[in-house]
Amino acid sequence: xxxxxxxxSMRLAGWTVAILLPVSVLMGxxxxxxxxxxxxxxxxxxxxxxxxxxxxxxxxxxxxxxxNSPIGDLWQSLFGHQLVFTFQGLVVASVIFNLPFAIQPAQxxxxxxxxxxxxxxxxxGMSPFASLWKIELPLAWPGxxxxxxxxxxxxxxxxxxxxMVGGSIPGETKTIAIAIYDRVQGFDDRGAATMSAVxxxxxxxxxxxxxxxxxxxxxxxx
Amino acid sequence: xxxxxxxxxxxxxxLDIAFRVEPGELLALVGHSGSGKTTLLRCIAGLxxxxxxxxxVNGAIWLDxxxxxxxxxxxxxxxxxxxxxxxxxxxxAVRNVMAAMDAPDRAEAERTLDLVNLHGLADRKPAQLSxxxxxxxALARALARRPQALLLDxxxxxxxxxxxxxxxxxxxxxxRHLAMPVVLVTHDMNxxxxxxxxxxxxxQGRVVxxxxxxxxxxxxxxxxxxxxxxxxxxxxxIIAEHGVDGLSRLDAPTGPLFLPQVEGAPGTRVxxxxxAHEVILSRVRPEGLxxxxxxxxxxxxxxxxxxxxxxxxxxxxGHEILARxxxxxxxxxxxxxxxxVHAIVKSMSVARDHVARAPSTMKTG
Amino acid sequence: MIFNRHSILAILAAIGLAxxxxxxxxxxPIVAAASDLQFxxxxxxxxxxxxxxxxxxxxxxxxxxxxxxxxxGAPFQIFMAADERFIADLNTDGFTRxxxxxxxxxxxxxxxxxxxxLTPDETLDNLAEMLAAGQITRFAIANPDHxxxxxxxxxxxxxxxxxxxxxxxxxxxxxxxxxxxxxxxGNAEGxxxxxxxxxxxEVAPRGAYALIPEEWHEPLRQRMALLNxxxxxxxxxxxxxxxSTAREIMERYGFVLPEDT
Numbered sequence: 077x078x079x080x081x082x083x084x085s086m087r088l089a090g091w092t093v094a095i096l097l098p099v100s101v102l103m104g105x106x107x108x109x110x111x112x113x114x115x116x117x118x119x120x121x122x123x124x125x126x127x128x129x130x131x132x133x134x135x136x137x138x139x140x141x142x143x144n145s146p147i148g149d150l151w152q153s154l155f156g157h158q159l160v161f162t163f164q165g166l167v168v169a170s171v172i173f174n175l176p177f178a179i180q181p182a183q184x185x186x187x188x189x190x191x192x193x194x195x196x197x198x199x200x201g202m203s204p205f206a207s208l209w210k211i212e213l214p215l216a217w218p219g220x221x222x223x224x225x226x227x228x229x230x231x232x233x234x235x236x237x238x239x240m241v242g243g244s245i246p247g248e249t250k251t252i253a254i255a256i257y258d259r260v261q262g263f264d265d266r267g268a269a270t271m272s273a274v275x276x277x278x279x280x281x282x283x284x285x286x287x288x289x290x291x292x293x294x295x296x297x298x
Numbered sequence: 299x300x301x302x303x304x305x306x307x308x309x310x311x312x313l314d315i316a317f318r319v320e321p322g323e324l325l326a327l328v329g330h331s332g333s334g335k336t337t338l339l340r341c342i343a344g345l346x347x348x349x350x351x352x353x354x355v356n357g358a359i360w361l362d363x364x365x366x367x368x369x370x371x372x373x374x375x376x377x378x379x380x381x382x383x384x385x386x387x388x389x390x391a392v393r394n395v396m397a398a399m400d401a402p403d404r405a406e407a408e409r410t411l412d413l414v415n416l417h418g419l420a421d422r423k424p425a426q427l428s429x430x431x432x433x434x435x436a437l438a439r440a441l442a443r444r445p446q447a448l449l450l451d452x453x454x455x456x457x458x459x460x461x462x463x464x465x466x467x468x469x470x471x472x473x474r475h476l477a478m479p480v481v482l483v484t485h486d487m488n489x490x491x492x493x494x495x496x497x498x499x500x501x502q503g504r505v506v507x508x509x510x511x512x513x514x515x516x517x518x519x520x521x522x523x524x525x526x527x528x529x530x531x532x533x534x535x536i537i538a539e540h541g542v543d544g545l546s547r548l549d550a551p552t553g554p555l556f557l558p559q560v561e562g563a564p565g566t567r568v569x570x571x572x573x574a575h576e577v578i579l580s581r582v583r584p585e586g587l588x589x590x591x592x593x594x595x596x597x598x599x600x601x602x603x604x605x606x607x608x609x610x611x612x613x614x615x616g617h618e619i620l621a622r623x624x625x626x627x628x629x630x631x632x633x634x635x636x637x638x639v640h641a642i643v644k645s646m647s648v649a650r651d652h653v654a655r656a657p658s659t660m661k662t663g
Numbered sequence: 664m665i666f667n668r669h670s671i672l673a674i675l676a677a678i679g680l681a682x683x684x685x686x687x688x689x690x691x692p693i694v695a696a697a698s699d700l701q702f703x704x705x706x707x708x709x710x711x712x713x714x715x716x717x718x719x720x721x722x723x724x725x726x727x728x729x730x731x732x733x734x735x736g737a738p739f740q741i742f743m744a745a746d747e748r749f750i751a752d753l754n755t756d757g758f759t760r761x762x763x764x765x766x767x768x769x770x771x772x773x774x775x776x777x778x779x780x781l782t783p784d785e786t787l788d789n790l791a792e793m794l795a796a797g798q799i800t801r802f803a804i805a806n807p808d809h810x811x812x813x814x815x816x817x818x819x820x821x822x823x824x825x826x827x828x829x830x831x832x833x834x835x836x837x838x839x840x841x842x843x844x845x846x847x848x849g850n851a852e853g854x855x856x857x858x859x860x861x862x863x864x865e866v867a868p869r870g871a872y873a874l875i876p877e878e879w880h881e882p883l884r885q886r887m888a889l890l891n892x893x894x895x896x897x898x899x900x901x902x903x904x905x906x907s908t909a910r911e912i913m914e915r916y917g918f919v920l921p922e923d924t
Contacts, residue, residue: 143735158736192384195345196436198371199378200398201443207372210397214388243732245693246720258723261840262701263847263865 185219727809
């Protein structure tokens with residue numbers, strides 16, 4: 077059982093969710109409420125990571141911020157080492173390829189709020205922020221939660237992109253999914269089985285907690 | 299504390315409207331759907347901005363497209379009751395009301411709910427309330443805002459008839475507590491006539507007629523926009539007694555009126571709408587007729603219509619009754635102003651929701 | 664409110680916990696090693712730690728893949744390639760300290776899983792027969808594009824004249840470990856893998872093997888080098904690799920050691 081790899085995966089998923097939560101609120105909300113000419117394009121771009129094969133996506137990410145790319149060089153000059161093959165590089169990649177999981181359900185959640193309810197909030201004297209906090213978030217909460225759970229679970233399992241952008245560096249980029257793969261290659265079936273079981277257990281637990289929370293929220297709203 | 303509105307636009311529909319509402323006055327904006335009345339309300343609330351508009355409330359400029367002033371909705375002290383209530387579904391009734399308060403105070407919110415006759419239901423969520431109850435919460439929430447203008451957007455259209463009648467009465471009672479200008483958007487003439495002091499009739503975004511309710515209700519030009527069959531006269535009366543056979547007697551300046559099933563204790567002041575097309579005229583007092591109500595009066599004027607009809611205005615003890623008859627009949631009867639005629643009104647033709655309590659401080663006119 | 668104090672605190676705590684930086688346990692240098700060294704170098708690393716108390720982290724994969732990653736700035740400190748050409752190229756391009764050292768010469772074997780109809784013999788005659796009889800469904804080698812052991816397997820098969828015929832049934836492993844995995848999984852009749860893997864205690868019981876004649880392919884001259892930025896622990900491990908304990912272990916895994924060639 078590679079606890080370091082598990083912890084790394086949890087941390088990666090945790091950071092991804094932490095960064096994407098405000099993004100999903102802001103972008104999900106903007107896409108839900110506004111109509112603008114480029115909206116179709118933006119939505120398509122957000123969905124892109126879903127339809128691209130992970131290795132293709134990983135390749136493009138490498139091109140975008142690997143060595144000899146503007147972003148890579150910038151990172152190098154700021155921190156003295158490359159962005160790829162580091163945990164931070166994985167976080168960047170993870171945030172990008174989880175965009176559809178984080179934004180789409182959130183957008184649906186906000187879209188489900190009737191326009192008149194939001195208008196009533198303004199008419200009741202609530203500033204846009206007050207309206208977000210008191211009215212919209214409580215109503216869009218199920219969508220946001222779905223988004224975060226999907227993001228978390230997806231990150232725990234992501235393999236191809238992590239491998240390409242991160243390599244398999246123990247303690248730095250060797251996630252549990254890669255560790256399992258490693259075990260299989262090393263003819264350690266028992267190790268692979270143990271880690272797989274743990275991963276499944278965590279995923280099920282996450283989903284169960286989410287449904288429980290969701291039911292609680294649902295009861296409050298009805 | 300008056301509300302002044304001017305709005306001109308070409309999109310989404312052509313609009314060219316201006317009017318003024320005094321504090322404590324209830325103005326009805328009437329017109330068919332698509333005529334622009336809801337759009338105008340949204341303009342006052344700040345939910346829509348036309349190309350050229352000006353909204354001034356209590357001397358404060360809420361919107362002036364020329365001076366580039368546009369106060370965001372949440373900074374306008376406006377109370378609005380939406381057609382489908384738009385209550386916050388995740389909050390109880392009392393919390394809905396508190397949400398609109400500057401300084402949320404549960405006791406105060408409960409008092410407001412009492413004011414709109416919602417007792418004991420403060421902790422229910424909207425899903426647990428009936429349509430009429432939700433509408434009351436919406437009204438309470440609008441009032442809790444301490445608005446400088448109260449806007450009602452077809453607030454009773456989603457509610458059933460029986461509840462609507464009750465709500466009319468409650469609104470009339472509530473008016474005593476409302477010091478601000480109130481704008482009511484409706485397509486229901488009955489509602490407009492019963493509740494409003496003044497009316498603005500809108501057709502395809504333009505004002506067809508403005509004036510007091512009585513003026514507008516007797517203006518055929520205005521009413522063509524609304525539908526000729528909507529013309530009615532309004533008579534004040536006092537409930538005298540309820541007969542055992544289901545007929546009530548009301549004492550009006552024109553004499554006794556016998557109407558079916560009027561609600562209210564004897565002594566209650568009411569107003570009765572008498573539809574012009576339900577009135578038959580006779581030169582002599584007829585005998586052997588089934589109609590219970592025969593009212594004698596003097597012809598004030600006769601206004602021929604474009605089609606076969608003619609509107610006869612009959613003066614009875616200082617009040618007016620309207621009768622819509624054919625021009626042929628008017629010619630055949632050789633009716634001229636000054637003639638005495640009898641207006642015959644079937645008791646059964648006066649619907650229940652054509653009788654409403656008279657407001658105590660309302661301006662009549 | 665939906666977000667009562669408790670749930671917010673719980674959420675924040677969870678996020679805080681999940682994003683906290685790991686205690687700096689990992690200054691241990693990372694060694695990139697070709698997959699054929701999977702078991703041998705793992706043992707050597709254990710011995711190294713036992714003897715010196717210092718730790719290294721190991722990463723196994725295909726040589727070609729590592730070479731690419733090193734060029735992209737991967738933070739390895741030692742590279743143990745399965746083919747010295749990769750080291751030479753990296754040295755030319757300035758990624759290594761020097762030309763490194765030849766640390767072993769490897770061999771390829773034909774290995775078949777228990778119960779396979781294929782029998783391992785160094786002439787590959789049985790393989791040829793079964794192929795002709797249409798009895799081969801899957802045959803695994805490492806990817807010749809970037810894995811040296813795959814390249815040698817290909818050369819050997821070409822030399823034996825079986826390469827073209829075997830094409831439709833070929834399964835390519837990402838690296839020679841994966842090829843071994845495929846070969847012994849029971850889904851293939853067998854494959855050509857590294858000798859060091861066939862000898863490993865975890866692998867040996869799963870099948871039988873036969874050494875493929877060296878003349879049929881280029882030698883697997885395995886070279887290692889310290890990379891730029893290698894620290895003292897890496898240097899120590901590098902030296903350890905050339906030392907007697909490590910050499911004994913390597914011999915046990917079928918490697919031919921430099922002084923012996």
